[in-house]
Amino acid sequence: MAFMKSIGTAALGLVAAVSLMAPAGAEPLAYPQKVVTLVTHSSPGGGSDVFLREMSKYLGKYIGATFVIENVQGGSGAKAIARVASAPADGSVFYATTPTYIYTSLMSKPQNTYKDLDALVNIFADSEVIYTRADGPYKTLKDVIDHAKKERGRWGVANPASLERQAAEQLKRAAGVTPAIVTHEGGGDMMLNVMNGTLDIGIGEIQEVRSQLEAGRLRLLATFNPERIADKPDVPTVKELGYDVALVKFRGLAGPKGLPEAVTKVWDEAVPKLLADPDYKKAYSAEVLVPQFTAHKDYPAFVNDFADKTEAFLKETGAIK
Template sequence: MPTPRRHFLRRSAALLAVAVFMALVGIAHAAYPEQPIKLVVGFPPGGGGDLYGRVIANALGKHIGQAVIVDNRAGAGGNIAAETVAHARPDGYTLILAMSGNMGSAPAIRGNLPYKVPEDFVPIAQLVETPFGLMVSSNSKIETLKDYVAEARAGKLTYASTGTGGAAQIVMEMVKQQASLDILHIPYKGSGPALNDLFGGQVASFFAPYTPLMGQITGGKLRLLAVSSPRRVPSLPDVPTLKESGIDVVMTQWYGLAAPAGTPKEVVDTIGRAVEKAMKDPELLRVYRADGAREATLTGDQFRDFIVKDVANYRRAVERGGLKAE
């Protein structure tokens, strides 16, 4: 066989091999997902954020072609969950319920996080924003926010949050600064353990996003003293805002979906399309819109930019208050 012809055939074979490989890669991406997807949530089962995670997991599973299973990794205000996902294989089978705590306040107050925000993640979509609430047990002698302030000024109170350096702690520290209050912070690994001690009298109050806890509030186990929204919640007309009560703090906590950095764009796009459909699910909207919370619409780069700005906002609050991670 002449040398030029042999060279031509070898080159053709090589090109064919490359074409087959690229086709197989395309098929692999097109086949996603081929197994259940894990959604890592930084709260224990029954905690506040756990509800939002389970609702999106259920709705997402209906549209992405595989079950989405919640994996609770509680602790450190959601930072354990974020570290887990930051170091996970970037194949689209491990996602995180990102939130203000592990993606906003933690990078602002901690200089030694085992992950970087937003560099270690691919933000996919913001899901919901919810106000914070100051709560006490229904057995508490504190009936109103005025009572709470008076009690704090008369003697040291305690308040629980879902973790040191979390969004709830920093926002409650803003409340303390605005009202000149001395209240001891007691961190917990999620709402569930915090509520157990609140009901048991081991801690005096709890500051957290209140909307996932409406069952306990309407059921008479929790007393909601004030909310951090800009105006009163229509379904809770008797509960004042912090601002109208003279404490100028207006903040909300957000939740969203993110994947590990390096996740293929085709996979991220597939998840994004499924999230868009899931966000129209009537049950999801019912839960997300309940009692002052609202669904969000930011996706992709817009969500990434929002996270960057959120970190900057928390960092300013940390610096103004001289706060440090405990």
Template sequence: MKNLLSTLTLAIGMVAGGQALANDYPNKSIEVIVPFSAGGGNDTFVRALQPLLEEQLGETLVIRNIAGGGGAVGLSRGVASAADGYTMMAASTGMLSLEAMGNVPFTHEDFDFIAKVVEEPYLLAVSSESPYQTVDSLIEAASSGSVRVGVSGIGSSAHITANAIANITSSNFNLIPYPGGSEAISAVMGGHVEAVVLGGAELRSGLEAGRLNALATTYAERSDNLPDVPTFQESGYDLTISVWRGLVGPQGLPDDVKEQWVAAIQQIVEDGSYEETANNLGTELAPLYGDELDVFIDESAAIMLEAAGDLAK
């Protein structure tokens, strides 16, 4: 009996101790892995959120850029970390494109999704000096001959989206991957490619300067940030893909930890403290949490897998 009581006491103590640790979260700095280099869309997204999240969570966020493999290196490092809430990751459409291409040791089910915070459309864009100033004129040219289209990286979400555009419009696109979006933009401005497919935030400065013209967006409806740019849907093409950005942890986060992160982001979204910054970055607030987020991620993964088509292994 004495041994039984000792065992029960130890077990209860371990449970209580674990609960105390969860309730005490966070009690030290939190690492947030950005799986891309500093200055990119994922990096600026997280750094803009950083002071707001620190205020809500009451702890320091240490942002760590781990680039390589189109995001695969950083995400692989993060997903293998302890699921204690002290290693989180910036997430985006790109993680689903990696999964669709079949060249990473993880799927979206290996992550605990905290929130989708912002979205932006992909754009099919050309130089302002291009002879193709409508999506129909570019597609017509691509039906009779090859049109060079720049994208950011082999197997990137932009690459997969451009492939989907080519397939759904029956266009003969010669897809040319560049190391990043800035190189692809330089290529279209310099006449080395006829068009690019990139996220709206990456193209924002070129559009505002009048050096680029967006022919169509991949949103279902026109973007609030780009109200004059038609959608592919308007031209009769059933294509809807977005660039989303959010935060994730490794699968198995304690409920209390997950709830604190969700509550922090909800407060930031609801009090309007991030909205102006999001718009200035060329993105739009589009928050999702919980079951709705899980459904969105499952559907997005399926869309990306279909869009990858013959690009996937």
């Protein structure tokens, strides 16, 4: 996965409207919509849900709109993609992009795929980590692998079609073990199953588990980053522990096909200002998110390149034909 270094009924979950006034002396950019809905396939508490809710606290400083978060769960993101693909292309609805929407498109062949969305901008790179409960038997990744060699074990990931799932499969192959990979509809559910001992480990993002890490209930064992995380220097990489797997998750936004320039230009101008906001920077640094702004003119090519390489990888490994 070296290529990744470069980077039911629809369940409407908790919906939060965040109405923000611009600070004194500053004017947010004029925007063609008064209300913008940011859609995620994540359950409340999952990585994309946390990302959108935190970002929404600051977006109103820079874009003159009210931001609403909508959780549309089901189909490993397929229902959320369909929700956005069928919306008007007027800047009123966007989807939180991660590799999951590529994997879902390629592996489950939904009615709507990433090709039916218009990639808007990328905002962050997000570290994938392996974690376990602090009072459990595993102190290192080697302990987890040794257990898997003896008794298989159970590893958790957030979605059947996700970067985390592929990370788990790649680690299995690299380590020569066959644990059961247990999928969930969101990172919050997975974390609970790690904490209660149902799962040996979980694979996900730091923002999903930060509160439990700070409370001392969870322990980080390794990161899939190519290099150690700057804010977590004591956490080794999977690769340096002897398993040749490295990847980074991207986080951005996409809308319905045909977004007008009057919309894309506002986001291109606002996102760099948002990322430079000292209060927001403090917040996203605590979540170990790394700014990786990609403007609208370049983001579709980035997404398509990632999709092409992912498709080739999935065919190589037999995940798809």
